[in-house]
Amino acid sequence: MNESITPEPRGDDDVKVNYSLPSGFIEFTPAERALELHCLDAIRSAAERYGFCSIETPLVERLEVLQAKGNQGDNLIYGINPIFSEGHALGRPEDDGREVRGLRFDLTVPLAAYIARHLHQITFPFARYHMDLVFRGERPKKGRYRSFKQCDFDIVGRGSLPLMYDALMPALIHEIFLALRIGEFLIRINNRKVLCGFFESVGVPSGDIRGCVKIVDNAEKAGEEKTLRSLYELGVSEEAAGQIIEFVRVKGAPRLVLSQLSRYSGRNPHFDEGLTELTDVAEGLELMGIPEQRVAFDMGIARGLGYYTGTVYETTLLGQEGLGSICSGGRYEHLVGIFARETLPGVGISIGWTRLFASLVERGILKAETFRGATTAVLFVDKNLQAEYLKLAQELRAAGISTISLFEERGLGKQFGWADKMGVRYALVIGSREFESGIVTVKDMRTGDQVAVDRKEVVQHLVHAGGELSV
């Protein structure tokens, strides 16, 4: 991995080009990238089993589109302009006389624009996944990149979207993190109506509800003492603040939490509505067979973003709580319809992939030690046998076995070393002795074992070893 937090100037004499990563960007080694691809394939496969389809949108949108929802702060957007002469940017945003453009900072605004652009080509409910880069013009720091990959999964309805989709999203989260095999995790669920209804019921004025949500969202990090102080500062009474602290402590198995919450019901219509929703979601989770130990209802989950209106999710990797939520989201009623000017309620989740992946690699939870450039290498022992090597490699590829060939004469020891570094499982040797006897020496690079295999059977031999190859 190669992260550039602050640029390191290089002191070259003849070539003066600083080819290091631009500051705030990240780049993976081939081994890390192979691991990343493996993970992204697993995520994609989970999403496709749930009937999500892939979309891609341009990295660039009109600035007015990016700023239509001000929620990310417009100082985070990168504008783009052609550079016309060496080292000198033109600087006028309307460089081509027509439009101001910027790089997207999330995948939600592009989803809204995509739906508006393709409204009549889309069948609703529209379930899409989008795994791609976003850009944020921030000061870079550890774990914060100016460009990173997000994996977003949303289901959007036209006019309405049944609540059962709110139970489907945790099922997808469950499927994804099971597939990634990064350890035990807990999907934590709350409902904004429950939370805000509770705030109302203890007397928080409507103008301060949003502030309360933000304070609760930060409570886990801040601790109870600081949270209390923040609530006082907002103007919440001592009594109400105490009740809020007590309320956000409520967490645990869904049915248990629902029974604890029942004592608050009947006081506030929003709360009651939210409680009904949570009850339905609990039922859906059970029916979909999500193991109980991986789901909790947690009144301390709020999500900071303004657009959530109902169910909200966070996901904690157990033992790695420092990572924060590794997958978050929720239900929104008014977000995706902003451009299409229709009611398009949705529910979605998002994984900040680059940060998560880099952290998991750094912590050794995902291991990229062995790079698998290919399954099999055909070594180059004798220049006169080049025709044999070429033919054998092609036969292996035709059988679906990933194969690399070396076309340079080097010592056999050096070639085995190369095969080892390339991470291949089998190195195939045909020297003049093997050629004359019609055999191939197959060296298992993991065990060091060498076997002589009939030339005519070597492809089948490796196809049968296939079960082990994929590990």
Add this chain to the structure above:
Amino acid sequence: MNESITPEPRGDDDVKVNYSLPSGFIEFTPAERALELHCLDAIRSAAERYGFCSIETPLVERLEVLQAKGNQGDNLIYGINPIFSEGHALGRPEDDGREVRGLRFDLTVPLAAYIARHLHQITFPFARYHMDLVFRGERPKKGRYRSFKQCDFDIVGRGSLPLMYDALMPALIHEIFLALRIGEFLIRINNRKVLCGFFESVGVPSGDIRGCVKIVDNAEKAGEEKTLRSLYELGVSEEAAGQIIEFVRVKGAPRLVLSQLSRYSGRNPHFDEGLTELTDVAEGLELMGIPEQRVAFDMGIARGLGYYTGTVYETTLLGQEGLGSICSGGRYEHLVGIFARETLPGVGISIGWTRLFASLVERGILKAETFRGATTAVLFVDKNLQAEYLKLAQELRAAGISTISLFEERGLGKQFGWADKMGVRYALVIGSREFESGIVTVKDMRTGDQVAVDRKEVVQHLVHAGGELSV
């Protein structure tokens, strides 16, 4: 498909946001994107069978990196700058006081930077594929996008790279276009040493060789008459120009062309060296089993870019010659080492994917008519049976069958219509009658056939139908 060549202003009254694509960008419908993913998977799989590994580099590089090789013209680079206040770009390229950044315009300069940044983590020869976006600040026109996906495949050696890799690249091209199933194609190969050696042998001065290459590169489009005129304008004598025209007509099966070329040998050392290389490449192509009808040696192939030094490739889709070359590349000695300041010769090919894919869809060569959102849909017939629907969908997903559920009561006809639009193959119905009898009605949406399947056997039933599902 949604292409924006010129922006269309929208005349909305209350919401004034123009959410159309920024001009020069392209976006696909879900059905087109599914088809694109299918194609990209096929390309990736071919590259991996040949032992190419995936890399990704940041979209953003330092401007000095992007401009280190001036070959693309620096007016094509998009610079990026944070936009700090609404609608107003800061305009100073050094906005954070340190570095000027731009969006990459190809994947070759980033390869050179990547190798320099990871020199000690890479095992050579380094075979990588990179399928990702590049940006060019051009005036948009039909088939020219400001952002498009390229698929690049290069093998880079440290110090040297055996010529046999020049024969491996056409094998990969062959594998890719066979997998894409877009029709018959012809891989056309030449060698810059042969071409430039010939120019020298007929008396073109060294200062005009580059100009001759460009004229020949354009000859197919320009026609012989215009090509002759361009050669005269360059100062090539009438006799030499005639010889050049005759020479670039030489094309056909590799062995045939080699025999025709033999009569020019012995006159120029570069030519002779190139002829030896072509002869070796011809042998490699035969040994790797590339069908003869898909490969030609063609003295009219030159490639415009300055950095090619030996073998060059173009690929023509037969019957679609108007598309131009659909996959091009060549051998370069001095391109990739510019940052690492080492000799890192390479050979590579590139597909201008977005333009090719959009053209193939437009011409009906690739068909995206039927969108497959999922294989199977579980319909929502009776609210009281929701638990059944959820369980069945989860069982199907666990068996690897892509499944969508509807959670809204609609008429059965409407639900079948929805399943049809979603492109599912099977729609599953459990009404109260089915539920009581312990069966599921499975409707094949393609044939219209309905069968009653035992509830306990329905997952297996669909798994067995799997062979047909994937089409």
